[in-house]
Every structure is written in C-alpha cells, then in structure tokens.
Amino acid sequence: MVRSSGPIRPKAGEDVAGDRIRTRRNELGMSQQALAKAADVSRQTIISMEQGNYAPSVYLALRVGAALHATVEDLWR
Amino acid sequence: MVRSSGPIRPKAGEDVAGDRIRTRRNELGMSQQALAKAADVSRQTIISMEQGNYAPSVYLALRVGAALHATVEDLWR
DNA sequence: CATGGACGTAAAAAAGTCTTGACAGGTAAA
DNA sequence: TTTACCTGTCAAGACTTTTTTACGTCCATG
Numbered sequence: 001m002v003r004s005s006g007p008i009r010p011k012a013g014e015d016v017a018g019d020r021i022r023t024r025r026n027e028l029g030m031s032q033q034a035l036a037k038a039a040d041v042s043r044q045t046i047i048s049m050e051q052g053n054y055a056p057s058v059y060l061a062l063r064v065g066a067a068l069h070a071t072v073e074d075l076w077r
Numbered sequence: 078m079v080r081s082s083g084p085i086r087p088k089a090g091e092d093v094a095g096d097r098i099r100t101r102r103n104e105l106g107m108s109q110q111a112l113a114k115a116a117d118v119s120r121q122t123i124i125s126m127e128q129g130n131y132a133p134s135v136y137l138a139l140r141v142g143a144a145l146h147a148t149v150e151d152l153w154r
Numbered sequence: 155c156a157t158g159g160a161c162g163t164a165a166a167a168a169a170g171t172c173t174t175g176a177c178a179g180g181t182a183a184a
Numbered sequence: 185t186t187t188a189c190c191t192g193t194c195a196a197g198a199c200t201t202t203t204t205t206a207c208g209t210c211c212a213t214g
Contacts, residue, residue: 006169083199
C-alpha cells in the first residue's frame with residue numbers, strides 16, 4: 001500500500017470545509033470575487049476551495065480564515 | 078510582477094513556523110520520527126517543515142498541530 | 155570497537171496547488 | 185434589450201508537496 005504522493009488531503013467524504021467557507025462568506029455578504037481580493041488570491045482558487053476536493057496550503061488557509069474572521073480550526077475542522 | 082504559481086507561501090524571512098514546530102516537539106521530548114508517526118506522514122516531511130521554506134497543506138498542518146497539542150494559528154501564526 | 159538512535163542530504167516519481175484567460179448561463183436593474 | 189454582477193467550466197503552465205530509498209554523520213552506550 002503506497003500512499004503515492006501529493007499534498008495531504010481529507011479522506012473522501014470528510015471534506016466539508018468548502019461548505020463552511022461558502023456559508024461563512026454568504027453570512028458576511030461577500031462575493032467570491034470580494035473574498036478572493038481580501039485573501040489576495042484568484043477567484044478560481046476560491047471556487048475550487050468551496051467546491052471541496054482541494055487542499056490549500058496553510059498560508060492560504062490562514063488568509064481565508066482571516067478574511068472570514070474565523071480560525072483555520074473553525075473552517076477546516 | 079506576476080505571481081507565477083504554486084502553493085501560497087510566506088514572504089521570505091517571515092517563515093518561522095519551522096522553529097516553533099521544532100521547539101514544541103523538543104518540549105514534548107519527541108523525535109522527528111515520533112512526530113512523523115503521530116501525524117502519519119514521512120520523516121522527510123517533518124524535516125522539511127522544520128527547516129522552513131515549506132508550505133504544508135492545511136490538513137497536514139492540522140495533524141501536526143494536533144500531535145503537538147497546539148493550534149495551526151499558534152504554530153504558523 | 156560496534157551497534158543503534160537521531161538528524162541531515164539527495165534525487166526521482168507521482169500528484170497537487172494556484173494563476174491567467176477565455177467563455178457561458180442566470181439574474182436584476184436601467 | 186442592454187448592462188452588469190455572480191457563479192461556473194475548461195485548459196495550459198509554472199512551481200510545490202509528499203513519499204520512498206539510500207547514504208553519511210554524530211553521539212551515547214554496550
């Protein structure tokens with residue numbers, strides 16, 4: 001059994017961070033574009049994050065967390 | 078100035094997470110091997126993380142944080 | 155001695171992240 | 185209808201993460 005490689009990701013089905021991010025963003029009345037700008041990343045990146053199946057770097061996670069006034073633990077479990 | 082690509086990382090010189098991780102690990106009297114096992118990753122990965130210039134995925138960060146009884150915010154700021 | 159643990163370096167392979175840019179559908183307002 | 189904003193898809197390209205394997209050193213014991 002070889003865990004081939006690539007960034008560490010959640011087990012399939014345990015990936016709910018995207019939903020929490022989207023929910024939080026909507027609560028704050030922000031568009032994806034606005035969040036992207038606040039976190040200084042591309043809109044594509046925000047889209048991918050919300051759709052799950054995406055394992056951002058800690059630094060991106062911290063930026064998004066800050067932009068949403070939440071902690072990494074809050075959003076990614 | 079075009080941010081070419083690849084995971085988001087800290088600005089050069091602001092990368093001190095490695096030191097905090099190593100310090101915390103030593104405080105707990107753990108070897109790199111032990112931490113690697115606790116976080117279920119390779120020892121190489123731990124080495125890279127401690128040496129800085131490395132942007133782990135949020136999920137890896139969460140595992141290491143848990144193994145060190147610390148939050149992601151504590152370690153990566 | 156020599157055995158073993160802890161740390162470090164190196165390099166290839168596999169799989170991801172993140173950006174840019176183009177294009178398209180839906181909805182709300184002028 | 186036209187304009188504008190929001191969301192989504194697709195794809196190429198540049199650069200990174202993480203694993204595995206192997207090898208080299210230092211230090212503490214036996």
